[in-house]
Amino acid sequence: MINKTVANVREACEGIDDGMTFMLGGFGLCGIPENIINELVRRNVQGVTCISNNAGVDDFGLGLLLKKHQIKKMISSYVGENAEFERQMLSGEMEVELVPQGTLAQRCEAARTGIPAFFTPAGYGTEVAEGKETREFNGKMHIMERAFEADFSFVKAWKGDEAGNLIFKGTARNFNPAMCGAGKITVAEVEELVPAGELDPNHVHIPGIFVQRIFQGEKYEKRIEQLTVRKK
């Protein structure tokens, strides 16, 4: 067993630098690497490019980096929940590449799996297709999309073991698996870190080979964006 554990979030983020490209898991505020994001804010890393489906909200998640102007460029599919994001984008303070959500996930997965390019119908005939190769397959037009390149992938899982194996919970899984192994170094934070042998190998969602560093997060706020309930 190859041990991937590091002591804490500081050690986990060794080597990050200004101008790097990061992938960050999560959908809305669900399943985001909270502790790592806080560390990125603390380190005040500058001019970074973030590949993340959303951009957090004004005072949580990636919104914290946005507020401090640490982000040079966002690559996302949906940023509707973040007023500051929209402001920085429309004013030109921040560069933005909007990518269809499925294409975003597949470009991560492609990076992980050594597929440099693939064809998808998503975005054909729209702005997204501009400057991209298009081709007909089975009577339908597709565009060629490329794998992402990133320096770090930052993900959050529910449980993990020393070997770096990860198990996700509910819809907090979302973009996290596709990003594992997609960046040069993958850092995983987990709610519960267990010794090797405690996870059923059949239940592992992401094998440890895709993870270089793993640690148990200090605390998880797990903020809810839209609380919707019904009466008992």
Added chain:
Amino acid sequence: MINKTVANVREACEGIDDGMTFMLGGFGLCGIPENIINELVRRNVQGVTCISNNAGVDDFGLGLLLKKHQIKKMISSYVGENAEFERQMLSGEMEVELVPQGTLAQRCEAARTGIPAFFTPAGYGTEVAEGKETREFNGKMHIMERAFEADFSFVKAWKGDEAGNLIFKGTARNFNPAMCGAGKITVAEVEELVPAGELDPNHVHIPGIFVQRIFQGEKYEKRIEQLTVRKK
């Protein structure tokens, strides 16, 4: 919940016909859809194309169809264990397309996920690349591979529920997941079929949306190809 259960293997194989293309899960004799294969033999379906990593052995698995000359064409990566296969191939009685194993898996996955074509480095500069588009990405040559098309996908899982959700065991997983949803109709046989709600939704490997018919196999021989043990 959309119920996918059928009564038995006969009902599960309704609609199969001569000349069709089938995908069959399994690696060697591990994780093969035993009951379905026996039904294909019983029905004596003729002139079929089989997409399967291996071709069974002479008296088990796909070897049973081979022996009866039911197979017109095999699309596989490795057929070394089957003498009759090699004979039919070398004599020209059966058409064979040999595909690198990773490309085989990815062409199934691509069919499942609506990716009509992708680039892989596997096979560049070899017979496999003949007639295929090649292209350089990141300084390395790749070939373009296409998604498979199949009429039926036949897979075997460990546990399944009425909704068609599947969980695999050990290395019996292999090609089965990538084939689910890759053929027009996916038929899954399982060792244990349980009511909806009994499987932890976090542990489901293949969601039921990819499976049209599910049944519990009558019996499983699970033959071992190479028994290798050590003394206590």
Added chain:
Amino acid sequence: MLDKNQIAQRIAKEVKDGYYVNLGIGIPTLVANFVRDDISVEFQSENGILGMGPFPYEGEEDPDLINAGKQTITALPGASFFDSAMSFGMIRGQHVDLTILGAMEVSQNGDIANWKIPGKMVKGMGGAMDLVASAENIIVAMMHTNRAGESKLLKECTLPLTGVACVKKIVSNLAVMEVRDGKFHLLERAPGVSVEEIQQATEGDLVVEGDIPEMKF
């Protein structure tokens, strides 16, 4: 004229037994409330769940269990969780039978625009581009006109497109229409709404053939 709930209620009639359905944010989300309970339907949310259930009871919400609208939800028996790559594999691979989403504009050849107003509003396309490019069966839930009273059913979209020639059916507050042969075809009128009113609210070519019945719920 229909309110949002009535639009959802009318669309619910399009949901058939055995369908996997993806519901967009807004009116489409309401459709789940009106689906007949004698048919089997599973709702997919593209953030990674099949078998989505109703909102949780107070105090039982789980921050790790949300829908694509970021609302807390529940999972029904037979549900499964999966990652975003697999989720869009389902969508692109045409395993989802019906997609219901909102639109800012629809054109008479089935183009749809719903993600961007240049210089003003950019929320992003989210999963909409994948959904409209992939789904065989797309129903748009929308208001027939904007707040200024201008038609949102156009000869050609003026806003950046989400997808081309993909919308098959539209249920608005005024009518049910089919998009076919480069035209809007009027199928049903909202209760109390005349063909003339619909015609007036539609900038694109509207085909009216025979007697147009009032919607039934």
Added chain:
Amino acid sequence: MLDKNQIAQRIAKEVKDGYYVNLGIGIPTLVANFVRDDISVEFQSENGILGMGPFPYEGEEDPDLINAGKQTITALPGASFFDSAMSFGMIRGQHVDLTILGAMEVSQNGDIANWKIPGKMVKGMGGAMDLVASAENIIVAMMHTNRAGESKLLKECTLPLTGVACVKKIVSNLAVMEVRDGKFHLLERAPGVSVEEIQQATEGDLVVEGDIPEMKF
């Protein structure tokens, strides 16, 4: 001259702490027996396991747990199972640090042939084409000559290729060689084997620079 076990033993020295290693069928499989036990290594088998352990004890074999050679195996603590698509994602994505496989022929520019003898034998490439096209670090375990005494280390391969310009190192029964700049570079001799014997058994260009040491185990 080395026997198969000694070839495996010599190759085991190339396995470093923290490596994920894929072992081909035949001699490569034996490498696992010789890896130092003070380093951490995980073996990947492309049919879907990381953290492969030794053969099971008699009576404890599980038909659902095999390696790529179809042999019954065990899983070590920290192991994981996955499907073939993910497995080759690991391989193509260059997450596996070292690939060890057999060959029928290797050429001096690093081409390898190991899957087909036209008209005679076709077992298929299995995962070998994916492995050699993807791995940064490939070691070939092979006999230096065939049964007829003919060299298998050639100027150009005569058999259909498995991959081009990919082999970095060869450990044969006679020698350890590096493939660099379109030539075989002799690094070590098997105990009791002379440079001349190696030269004679090598059809391709063999570079001999300085004193060539005997292998140490």
